[in-house]
Amino acid sequence: MSRHLPEQKSIETILARLRTRQRMRNVASSAVRGALAGGIAAVMTSVAAIVAGAEWTTSALWTSPAAIPVGLLVGAVVGALLRIDTLEIARALDRAAGSEDRFASAVDLAQHHRAARVRLVLDDALERVSGTSESAALPLRAPRELKWLPAPVVALALLLIFAPQPGTAAQDLPVPELSPEDWAALHDDLRQELDELDKPESDEERALAEELEKLAELLKENPEKKDALAAIARLRDQIENQRKNLGSPDVSMRQAAAAMQSSQALAKFAALLSMGDYQAAAQELEKLAEELKNSETQLSAEDFEAMADDFERLTAELSQSDQLAADARQCAGAASRMNRQELSDALKRLSESMKRNADKMRQSDKLCRSQSMLDRLQKKLSCKNQGECKKCGNGKCNGDGNCSGAFVKRSDKKGGLKAGWGTAPQWTGGKLSDQAETRMPELDDARESSGQQNVFSVVSPDEKARSAQDAKELYADMVRKAEADLMLETAPPAYREYLKRYFVSIRPADSAPADADAGE
Amino acid sequence: MTQEISRTAIGEFQQRFSRLRSEIGKRIVGYEAVIDQVLTAMFAGGHVLLEGVPGLGKTLLVRTISQATDLTFHRIQFTPDLMPADITGTNIIFDDEHGGRTFRFQPGPIFANLVLADEVNRATPKTQSAILEAMQEQSVTVGGKTHQLPGPFWVLATQNPIEMEGTYPLPEAQVDRFFFKVDVYPQGEEELLGIIQRTTSDDLIQISPVLDRQEILDMHHTVRQVMIADFVQRYAARVILATHPTNAAAPETTRRYVRFGVSPRGVQSLILGAKVKALLAGRFNVSCDDIRSVAHPALRHRMIRSFEAEAERITTDTLLDNILNHVAEPAAAA
Numbered sequence: 001m002s003r004h005l006p007e008q009k010s011i012e013t014i015l016a017r018l019r020t021r022q023r024m025r026n027v028a029s030s031a032v033r034g035a036l037a038g039g040i041a042a043v044m045t046s047v048a049a050i051v052a053g054a055e056w057t058t059s060a061l062w063t064s065p066a067a068i069p070v071g072l073l074v075g076a077v078v079g080a081l082l083r084i085d086t087l088e089i090a091r092a093l094d095r096a097a098g099s100e101d102r103f104a105s106a107v108d109l110a111q112h113h114r115a116a117r118v119r120l121v122l123d124d125a126l127e128r129v130s131g132t133s134e135s136a137a138l139p140l141r142a143p144r145e146l147k148w149l150p151a152p153v154v155a156l157a158l159l160l161i162f163a164p165q166p167g168t169a170a171q172d173l174p175v176p177e178l179s180p181e182d183w184a185a186l187h188d189d190l191r192q193e194l195d196e197l198d199k200p201e202s203d204e205e206r207a208l209a210e211e212l213e214k215l216a217e218l219l220k221e222n223p224e225k226k227d228a229l230a231a232i233a234r235l236r237d238q239i240e241n242q243r244k245n246l247g248s249p250d251v252s253m254r255q256a257a258a259a260m261q262s263s264q265a266l267a268k269f270a271a272l273l274s275m276g277d278y279q280a281a282a283q284e285l286e287k288l289a290e291e292l293k294n295s296e297t298q299l300s301a302e303d304f305e306a307m308a309d310d311f312e313r314l315t316a317e318l319s320q321s322d323q324l325a326a327d328a329r330q331c332a333g334a335a336s337r338m339n340r341q342e343l344s345d346a347l348k349r350l351s352e353s354m355k356r357n358a359d360k361m362r363q364s365d366k367l368c369r370s371q372s373m374l375d376r377l378q379k380k381l382s383c384k385n386q387g388e389c390k391k392c393g394n395g396k397c398n399g400d401g402n403c404s405g406a407f408v409k410r411s412d413k414k415g416g417l418k419a420g421w422g423t424a425p426q427w428t429g430g431k432l433s434d435q436a437e438t439r440m441p442e443l444d445d446a447r448e449s450s451g452q453q454n455v456f457s458v459v460s461p462d463e464k465a466r467s468a469q470d471a472k473e474l475y476a477d478m479v480r481k482a483e484a485d486l487m488l489e490t491a492p493p494a495y496r497e498y499l500k501r502y503f504v505s506i507r508p509a510d511s512a513p514a515d516a517d518a519g520e
Numbered sequence: 521m522t523q524e525i526s527r528t529a530i531g532e533f534q535q536r537f538s539r540l541r542s543e544i545g546k547r548i549v550g551y552e553a554v555i556d557q558v559l560t561a562m563f564a565g566g567h568v569l570l571e572g573v574p575g576l577g578k579t580l581l582v583r584t585i586s587q588a589t590d591l592t593f594h595r596i597q598f599t600p601d602l603m604p605a606d607i608t609g610t611n612i613i614f615d616d617e618h619g620g621r622t623f624r625f626q627p628g629p630i631f632a633n634l635v636l637a638d639e640v641n642r643a644t645p646k647t648q649s650a651i652l653e654a655m656q657e658q659s660v661t662v663g664g665k666t667h668q669l670p671g672p673f674w675v676l677a678t679q680n681p682i683e684m685e686g687t688y689p690l691p692e693a694q695v696d697r698f699f700f701k702v703d704v705y706p707q708g709e710e711e712l713l714g715i716i717q718r719t720t721s722d723d724l725i726q727i728s729p730v731l732d733r734q735e736i737l738d739m740h741h742t743v744r745q746v747m748i749a750d751f752v753q754r755y756a757a758r759v760i761l762a763t764h765p766t767n768a769a770a771p772e773t774t775r776r777y778v779r780f781g782v783s784p785r786g787v788q789s790l791i792l793g794a795k796v797k798a799l800l801a802g803r804f805n806v807s808c809d810d811i812r813s814v815a816h817p818a819l820r821h822r823m824i825r826s827f828e829a830e831a832e833r834i835t836t837d838t839l840l841d842n843i844l845n846h847v848a849e850p851a852a853a854a
Binding site for chain 2: 085087088090102105114120121
């Protein structure tokens with residue numbers, strides 16, 4: 001049909017209104033669906049970020065809700081672009097008007113070549129739907145998806161509130177083993193002890209003093225505990241090396257002085273010795289020797305006996321130093337024989353020996369004090385109840401420096417036997433290197449002799465002592481134990497062969513072949 | 521010159537239909553749906569097969585329709601010994617006025633506007649097939665000569681259910697030629713009371729012809745002028761296709777219980793019957809509801825059930841209900 005009937009224009013007008021209405025419905029419906037899809041996507045993204053523990057969790061949690069308005073916008077655009085089925089909206093109008101497909105048929109038949117009949121259909125349809133509005137035909141109902149829209153919104157809100165945040169996680173990091181207050185106290189103690197030390201005189205002493213100053217500064221900076229312990233160990237090694245280089249007798253003259261308590265004649269000597277004034281002590285001995293020689297001092301038998309006892313004790317204390325111990329022993333012998341001349345000579349020899357070694361002993365004393373200071377500091381660091389340990393100055397410690405309390409390992413994320421990672425209580429102050437943990441036996445006293453060497457001693461690194469059992473006896477004992485074990489259960493043939501080969505391989509050359517049958 | 525469809529034509533159609541229906545209602549108690557379906561088929565130009573147990577008034581209904589219309593009416597009582605020539609007629613020898621003898625065609629009872637084929641399934645299939653040509657072509661061929669039947673031509677057949685004694689099932693080809701198959705069921709209490717009052721007293725019920733032949737032909741023409749939109753035709757086609765078990769869109773019940781689906785004659789019946797419904801509703805167009813309203817009488821006899829359906833006593837009406845629920849109308853949702 002080439003020309004349009006007037007009724008067709010009316011039909012088109014109604015259809016245009018219906019299309020507009022339907023487009024609004026599509027926009028609303030698609031927008032809600034888009035928002036719902038965006039919400040679901042946001043929730044899934046947030047959950048995935050939380051589960052994966054990704055670094056972008058926080059940003060995902062805060063930015064993902066934006067997917068809802070984005071989805072809404074995209075949905076609205078899609079809804080506006082959706083194709084509108086003319087027949088669909090025409091039938092919707094028919095249903096609203098109760099016109100039994102009149103309008104839909106009119107739309108469908110509008111171009112039919114039977115113009116007269118089409119006009120009848122159009123007239124009939126327009127008459128029936130004229131009183132029906134497009135809003136009645138296509139009501140704007142809330143989309144069904146709208147009731148589900150709060151679900152992702154609530155889920156996102158809950159995730160934002162309750163999800164673990166990286167900021168929160170940082171609070172779970174292990175707290176330092178020592179608080180800044182603890183480090184400050186350690187620094188103050190060390191500083192006080194450093195101030196009490198004698199002024200350095202040699203270059204080595206100055207170098208050591210500088211190192212100790214650095215350690216004090218380190219404590220001031222709240223270091224990692226393992227760093228402080230490593231610095232202490234390094235300084236201890238340095239002191240030990242200096243003491244070895246010094247070549248002085250490894251004796252404690254102060255302790256020796258404390259042992260001399262019987263003789264009144266030696267009281268001044270003991271006092272000077274305990275003060276560390278070895279030159280003065282030597283002069284006092286020399287003076288006593290002169291007085292004995294010149295008979296200016298009268299000694300009773302009890303005095304000689306007390307002097308003999310004191311020198312005996314001194315000899316015992318100086319056992320590490322051959323020369324001093326020998327001189328002290330001669331003094332003790334002379335005193336016990338009550339021979340004034342002999343005692344005078346012996347005292348002079350001891351005095352001269354002390355004069356010769358005075359400087360070294362004084363330096364050794366300084367090193368010992370530094371080492372003691374470091375020992376105390378190390379014990380304070382190792383002590384878990386720092387400040388209350390009896391040994392290191394506080395009350396809760398059991399005295400061995402390994403008490404529990406403030407210095408326990410705070411985090412279980414790291415572990416091991418190395419000093420530092422929460423294992424300080426188990427550290428005994430040994431070397432920090434892994435090699436200290438090797439327990440391979442050392443060969444000691446291996447003697448060179450003709451022929452095959454079968455005799456050697458096994459010394460464990462801990463005991464540092466010779467084994468009481470030789471290799472043959474050890475082998476025979478192992479064979480007996482293996483036989484006893486094999487009596488208890490049946491070993492598979494292949495495994496017996498393996499055992500046999502093992503025992504044959506470790507059998508000493510002159511062992512009886514019958515011993516090797518243990519594996520069978 | 522026939523009348524073009526108009527509001528007036530539709531009004532006349534409705535009025536004639538109503539007049540005929542009222543006249544039939546004088547004698548037939550109840551059976552409104554049965555009468556509507558029979559008249560719908562008649563005005564659409566189709567034959568009707570009425571099925572029901574004996575004594576329900578099938579024959580009376582058809583006789584009443586014939587009396588209410590000014591048409592020629594013949595009744596054929598189908599019996600097992602009825603022969604095809606008894607229906608169609610045959611050539612017999614006549615003595616002419618010149619003393620000679622000649623064969624002349626003697627029309628059978630099929631030559632009428634309205635033929636009642638009473639108890640059609642009591643005749644043998646051979647005799648039943650005698651009316652095939654008449655029903656489809658509206659003509660009868662005897663002795664090599666085709667004789668046109670008068671128009672309008674309807675066959676209104678009654679039959680007893682196949683389970684009854686002494687019945688032969690109608691061939692599928694013949695069943696398919698019936699426009700509608702109308703099931704006649706026993707009536708209720710009120711209807712029985714009406715039957716008692718009308719048939720057991722001495723009151724005479726006079727049925728008068730209310731429609732003549734031309735009026736009926738005009739009504740036929742009006743029915744065919746009703747327009748039908750593409751989407752309604754498409755819906756009718758989908759319904760038909762859904763009766764085919766091999767069709768992918770068919771419901772599960774169809775695939776399981778139907779052996780053969782509806783032929784194209786079925787969709788013709790569907791559309792024409794729906795057009796009558798549209799006219800009765802005062803519309804110039806056919807709606808999907810019209811299709812559904814005539815689906816059962818138009819299609820129930822065209823679906824061949826499977827053995828499984830018969831064993832489980834699943835009727836074609838049940839299958840059609842499933843199909844109508846299954847097939848979606850075009851652009852149903854808005």
